[in-house]
Amino acid sequence: MTNNIITSTTVHLDMDYEINVVWLKRDLRLNDHEPLSQSIKSGITLLYYVFEPLLIDDPHYDERHWRFVWQSIQDINIELAQFNTRLYVYFGDVIDGLNVINSSFKIIGLFSHEETGLLATFDRDKAVNKWCKARDIPWVESESGAVSRGKKNRIDWDKHWQNMMKAPLSQPELSSSTLVCTDDINKLTEPALPVSWSIPDDFMLKGGPVWAQRTLQSFLKVRGKSYNFDISKPMASRKSCSRLSPYLAWGNISLRQFYQTILLKRSQVGWKRPLDALISRLHWHCHFIQKFESEHQMQWRPVNKAYCDLSYPELHMGISLEERLTKWKKAQTGYPLVDACMRCLEKTGYINFRMRAMLVSFLCHHLLVDWRLGVTHLAKYFLDFEPGIHYPQFQMQSGVTGTNIIRVYNPVKQSQEKDTEGLFIRKWLPELSELPNEIIHTPWELSPMEQQLYQFNLGETYPLPIIDIKETGRIARDILWGFRQRFDTKKEGRRIITKHVRVTNKTDKNKRLKPIKSKVNQ
Numbered sequence: 001m002t003n004n005i006i007t008s009t010t011v012h013l014d015m016d017y018e019i020n021v022v023w024l025k026r027d028l029r030l031n032d033h034e035p036l037s038q039s040i041k042s043g044i045t046l047l048y049y050v051f052e053p054l055l056i057d058d059p060h061y062d063e064r065h066w067r068f069v070w071q072s073i074q075d076i077n078i079e080l081a082q083f084n085t086r087l088y089v090y091f092g093d094v095i096d097g098l099n100v101i102n103s104s105f106k107i108i109g110l111f112s113h114e115e116t117g118l119l120a121t122f123d124r125d126k127a128v129n130k131w132c133k134a135r136d137i138p139w140v141e142s143e144s145g146a147v148s149r150g151k152k153n154r155i156d157w158d159k160h161w162q163n164m165m166k167a168p169l170s171q172p173e174l175s176s177s178t179l180v181c182t183d184d185i186n187k188l189t190e191p192a193l194p195v196s197w198s199i200p201d202d203f204m205l206k207g208g209p210v211w212a213q214r215t216l217q218s219f220l221k222v223r224g225k226s227y228n229f230d231i232s233k234p235m236a237s238r239k240s241c242s243r244l245s246p247y248l249a250w251g252n253i254s255l256r257q258f259y260q261t262i263l264l265k266r267s268q269v270g271w272k273r274p275l276d277a278l279i280s281r282l283h284w285h286c287h288f289i290q291k292f293e294s295e296h297q298m299q300w301r302p303v304n305k306a307y308c309d310l311s312y313p314e315l316h317m318g319i320s321l322e323e324r325l326t327k328w329k330k331a332q333t334g335y336p337l338v339d340a341c342m343r344c345l346e347k348t349g350y351i352n353f354r355m356r357a358m359l360v361s362f363l364c365h366h367l368l369v370d371w372r373l374g375v376t377h378l379a380k381y382f383l384d385f386e387p388g389i390h391y392p393q394f395q396m397q398s399g400v401t402g403t404n405i406i407r408v409y410n411p412v413k414q415s416q417e418k419d420t421e422g423l424f425i426r427k428w429l430p431e432l433s434e435l436p437n438e439i440i441h442t443p444w445e446l447s448p449m450e451q452q453l454y455q456f457n458l459g460e461t462y463p464l465p466i467i468d469i470k471e472t473g474r475i476a477r478d479i480l481w482g483f484r485q486r487f488d489t490k491k492e493g494r495r496i497i498t499k500h501v502r503v504t505n506k507t508d509k510n511k512r513l514k515p516i517k518s519k520v521n522q
């Protein structure tokens with residue numbers, strides 16, 4: 001391979017040479033990477049990743065996330081080794097890491113993708129911007145996916161999505177680039193990382209671009225054929241859904257790479273239906289992140305401000321708020337599908353969309369707990385935690401948008417329909433494994449005789465239901481529909497639709513001021 005690698009024999013640190021820094025964030029890959037492509041075109045490049053205590057200590061994150069990132073870095077380093085370079089990995093504050101680099105080299109450009117993140121990362125980016133400005137270092141940020149910064153509405157948003165997704169991949173020409181060599185990177189201070197991150201967890205998907213490709217190929221080989229049939233089933237979806245979400249969330253694969261690969265497969269017999277269903281979800285991916293990008297206050301208040309008045313009782317059905325929340329978190333609600341989902345999530349970092357929606361509905365509707373008290377708990381468990389999808393979805397499922405269909409899920413009905421044979425429940429609640437199919441969804445209906453037969457002590461082997469969902473479902477519907485009728489809810493709803501609902505043609509554009517129904521139900 002003919003590349004122009006700077007080796008320690010040709011360049012020395014004391015020469016104080018000028019470099020560009022590519023700061024990897026949630027874009028842990030070397031393909032379809034605009035900041036990397038731009039940087040290597042304009043100068044010597046060093047790739048930089050920072051494990052930030054700011055995020056490591058944040059309640060949204062868990063060790064599972066940093067292990068995934070660590071694995072991604074190892075994977076990238078294997079690819080970089082052929083170019084005699086590696087990522088410079090810092091553990092600490094981003095600016096401290098930049099100062100370390102800048103004390104050995106002269107940074108003349110910083111390149112990264114735009115990040116639609118939590119308030120913490122927004123504030124950190126402001127500090128980085130200030131640091132760059134003070135040193136006259138241009139910071140060039142590229143758009144992530146099809147999410148535009150500073151967008152006031154959705155006019156032509158779909159067109160933009162199509163343009164971005166159909167554009168050629170931005171492939172960095174690493175073989176003809178100039179990269180800071182490993183020997184020089186080795187001379188920089190590099191704080192040690194927690195050892196536990198390097199210990200694999202076989203229950204979770206493994207991070208890295210290579211694993212992203214393997215997962216995608218296995219989906220397109222056979223798994224994906226029954227995508228649209230299995231998507232709502234907690235057990236079958238684990239195989240039939242793409243499972244690309246952590247790879248997209250941490251950027252091991254770009255949405256465009258994913259989309260373009262799917263398009264190639266779509267024309268093959270039997271693949272159109274499942275892949276069309278998947279493609280619409282790739283739109284949603286950006287749609288939700290765009291929503292969060294344009295309205296980041298969603299991290300701490302309902303997007304529909306009228307719901308700020310919605311109060312959640314300290315005592316509901318005689319149970320304190322703390323106990324309701326704790327039982328939900330600890331998988332002790334007494335509703336098998338709810339508890340099985342929580343246990344599965346804790347162990348594997350994944351459940352499918354429908355089960356996520358049901359968990360939120362159970363918390364906010366049946367247990368009447370404010371969504372804000374549960375949002376970080378699930379973020380911590382989701383290996384694919386993506387702030388821009390998580391917050392809008394959480395609010396939508398809890399019913400505080402005032403624009404989406406109100407769905408109060410009945411966990412027994414979901415269980416009977418989506419896990420009819422109780423396979424998922426048996427796997428995650430082994431204490432129920434001996435119960436027959438007809439009773440596994442409602443163990444509280446076991447007669448004393450049946451309890452003896454299955455050696456099952458209601459309330460001991462498995463908890464009694466924390467609340468009666470018939471009663472709580474009715475209360476929740478009354479509250480939510482009551483709120484929906486309010487003048488301020490409707491007014492805010494119109495504002496939300498005008499700002500966040502996609503406009504695709506001229507007629508739609510003319511109707512914008514009087515939209516009634518949101519196009520976005522998922």
Ligand SMILES: Cc1cc2nc3c(=O)[nH]c(=O)nc-3n(C[C@H](O)[C@H](O)[C@H](O)COP(=O)(O)OP(=O)(O)OC[C@H]3O[C@@H](n4cnc5c(N)ncnc54)[C@H](O)[C@@H]3O)c2cc1C
Pocket residue numbers: 241242243244245246248249278281282284285286288351352353354356357360382384385386387389390391393394397522
């Ligand atoms: C309360 C709640 C919180 C959620 N939080 C997250 C999150 O933090 N990160 C995350 O990636 N997804 C989140 N989702 C959306 C969805 O559940 C997951 O994207 C999906 O289950 C991931 O599995 P998959 O990759 O096999 O999906 P597939 O069905 O194979 O879809 C492929 C990709 O499309 C995107 N996608 C699919 N469904 C949705 C959707 N409903 N909304 C937006 N994008 C979608 C994802 O990027 C996904 O990886 C959340 C859903 C709910 C109800």
